[in-house]
Amino acid sequence: MIDLEVIHRVQATLLERKGAAPDSSYVASLYAKGTDAICKKVAEEAAETIMAAKDGDRLHLVREVTDLWFHSMILLTQFGIGVDDVMVEFRRREGISGIDEKNSRNPQP
Numbered sequence: 122m123i124d125l126e127v128i129h130r131v132q133a134t135l136l137e138r139k140g141a142a143p144d145s146s147y148v149a150s151l152y153a154k155g156t157d158a159i160c161k162k163v164a165e166e167a168a169e170t171i172m173a174a175k176d177g178d179r180l181h182l183v184r185e186v187t188d189l190w191f192h193s194m195i196l197l198t199q200f201g202i203g204v205d206d207v208m209v210e211f212r213r214r215e216g217i218s219g220i221d222e223k224n225s226r227n228p229q230p
């Protein structure tokens with residue numbers, strides 16, 4: 122199993138890019154365009170992920186999901202949220218059945 126260090130290294134780069142000139146870096150250019158532009162990229166990458174899944178091409182799917190995670194990380198960084206916050210949420214949910222959780226939100230009469 123590959124560890125998640127690469128995710129933390131990429132996150133460190135995303136944080137560094139907050140102080141970079143927009144013409145020096147793709148990430149800095151997205152920050153400069155603002156939250157709407159970052160959200161638009163996340164939506165585009167989600168759509169491309171769906172198309173890759175429909176293609177049935179595994180490598181294409183891996184690449185599109187990587188783009189989606191990458192742009193989602195930029196969005197989180199824009200809001201001062203780290204990947205560790207997402208990991209904590211995964212941990213909080215660990216072992217809680219999705220079916221039970223949904224039923225607890227919408228109790229049956």
Ligand SMILES: N=c1c2ncn([C@@H]3O[C@H](COP(=O)(O)OP(=O)(O)OP(=O)(O)O)[C@@H](O)[C@H]3O)c2ncn1[C@@H]1O[C@H](COP(=O)(O)O)[C@@H](O)[C@H]1O
Nearest residue numbers: 131134135138145146147148149150162165166187188191
């Ligand atoms: N992991 C990535 C990464 N994944 C995807 N991309 C870029 O994301 C962009 C958008 O992807 P698209 O498939 O939508 O390409 P596109 O249609 O040409 O993009 P648009 O013109 O529509 O914006 C492309 O320019 C990709 O190169 C990435 N750019 C950077 N990184 C990481 O971020 C670090 C910092 O990058 P810079 O800020 O550019 O130095 C890099 O060292 C990498 O670790």
